[in-house]
Amino acid sequence: MYKTIVIGTGPAGLTAAIYLARANLSPLVIEGLQPGGQLTTTTEVENFPGFPEGILGPDLMENMRKQAERFGAQFKNGWVESVDFSQRPFRVKVDGLGELEAESVIISTGASARYLGIPGEQENVGRGVSTCATCDGFFFRGKKIIVVGGGDSAMEEASFLTRFASSVTLVHRREELRASKIMQDRARENSKVTWALNRTPLAVTVGETGVKGLTVRNNETGLEELVEADGVFVAIGHTPNTGFLGGQITTDANGYIVVNPGTTETNIPGVFACGDVQDTRYRQAISAAGTGCMAAMDAEKYLEGTMVHDWSESLDK
Numbered sequence: 001m002y003k004t005i006v007i008g009t010g011p012a013g014l015t016a017a018i019y020l021a022r023a024n025l026s027p028l029v030i031e032g033l034q035p036g037g038q039l040t041t042t043t044e045v046e047n048f049p050g051f052p053e054g055i056l057g058p059d060l061m062e063n064m065r066k067q068a069e070r071f072g073a074q075f076k077n078g079w080v081e082s083v084d085f086s087q088r089p090f091r092v093k094v095d096g097l098g099e100l101e102a103e104s105v106i107i108s109t110g111a112s113a114r115y116l117g118i119p120g121e122q123e124n125v126g127r128g129v130s131t132c133a134t135c136d137g138f139f140f141r142g143k144k145i146i147v148v149g150g151g152d153s154a155m156e157e158a159s160f161l162t163r164f165a166s167s168v169t170l171v172h173r174r175e176e177l178r179a180s181k182i183m184q185d186r187a188r189e190n191s192k193v194t195w196a197l198n199r200t201p202l203a204v205t206v207g208e209t210g211v212k213g214l215t216v217r218n219n220e221t222g223l224e225e226l227v228e229a230d231g232v233f234v235a236i237g238h239t240p241n242t243g244f245l246g247g248q249i250t251t252d253a254n255g256y257i258v259v260n261p262g263t264t265e266t267n268i269p270g271v272f273a274c275g276d277v278q279d280t281r282y283r284q285a286i287s288a289a290g291t292g293c294m295a296a297m298d299a300e301k302y303l304e305g306t307m308v309h310d311w312s313e314s315l316d317k
């Protein structure tokens with residue numbers, strides 16, 4: 001039986017593991033299908049504090065893992081299929097490892113960005129295709145950018161990217177946008193934003209020097225067109241990785257874990273959540289790491305029996 005099982009090895013899970021290991025709690029960390037998390041799919045990370053020259057995403061994650069191992073965190077490769085939080089100790093069923101028991105559990109399984117699923121997209125992530133304007137906008141100074149999407153986050157990303165880009169073209173498959181009026185107005189008032197509405201994305205088109213633009217079908221004429229750009233930002237939302245919880249943890253309508261504000265406590269005492277899986281707003285490596293630290297400290301207090309907040313009842317209501 002483990003004192004704490006950490007599910008997920010992105011910046012949140014690994015930071016939790018470092019703190020737990022340094023508190024002598026020898027956590028077991030389950031890696032999932034993406035050891036190191038989302039940052040292993042990118043190249044330069046320029047906004048993680050402490051690396052003035054930037055650091056490659058996979059290197060940053062390898063460093064965090066080594067730091068956790070140095071203090072005694074154990075890692076196991078596996079995918080959590082289901083959990084049973086109805087009894088104590090908690091049970092965590094891991095593909096290939098069977099059922100593991102723990103006194104406390106930290107959920108740090110992230111939220112996966114949704115992609116369009118079109119040719120040229122996946123192979124160019126980090127090479128002209130991005131799902132994070134805050135992370136990658138800076139790489140497109142003076143360049144042409146496409147933002148795909150029709151919701152609030154697409155409008156926000158488009159407006160934000162005009163700080164760097166020479167122009168931003170918003171591509172959406174319908175004429176109408178889902179975004180709120182205020183967000184639409186903000187984007188429409190921005191002279192750098194142009195619109196390619198009623199266009200269905202078909203492929204990310206690549207030339208000799210990288211991404212050339214997005215091939216779309218004009219739904220009015222039925223003809224294919226190339227919307228030229230150096231970068232394509234896909235802003236069609238994220239899916240939090242919470243399916244394995246089987247409804248035992250309170251989530252919002254979109255599946256994000258609800259925590260008591262200012263803590264990492266979920267509706268079940270002893271189960272904590274950190275990182276993107278509970279973050280509908282920031283979704284950054286440093287904010288994930290910050291909440292990972294909080295989850296470890298919350299778990300430590302819970303295990304000591306000195307947890308002062310337990311808001312689980314209020315969350316159930």
Ligand SMILES: Cc1cc2nc3c(=O)[nH]c(=O)nc-3n(C[C@H](O)[C@H](O)[C@H](O)COP(=O)(O)OP(=O)(O)OC[C@H]3O[C@@H](n4cnc5c(N)ncnc54)[C@H](O)[C@@H]3O)c2cc1C
Nearest residue numbers: 008009010011012032034037038080110275276283284285
């Ligand atoms: C291409 C790209 C570039 C980015 N660039 C930057 C950047 O420059 N700067 C920045 O601050 N942020 C960047 N981000 C965002 C950043 O990567 C995320 O905010 C951060 O990784 C979230 O950390 P996390 O620990 O919450 O989750 P994740 O990194 O998503 O890790 C989730 C972990 O959970 C595991 N997991 C999921 N489900 C299960 C399961 N059922 N069982 C076991 N394990 C499971 C996965 O294997 C993974 O290890 C970028 C994101 C992407 C996609």
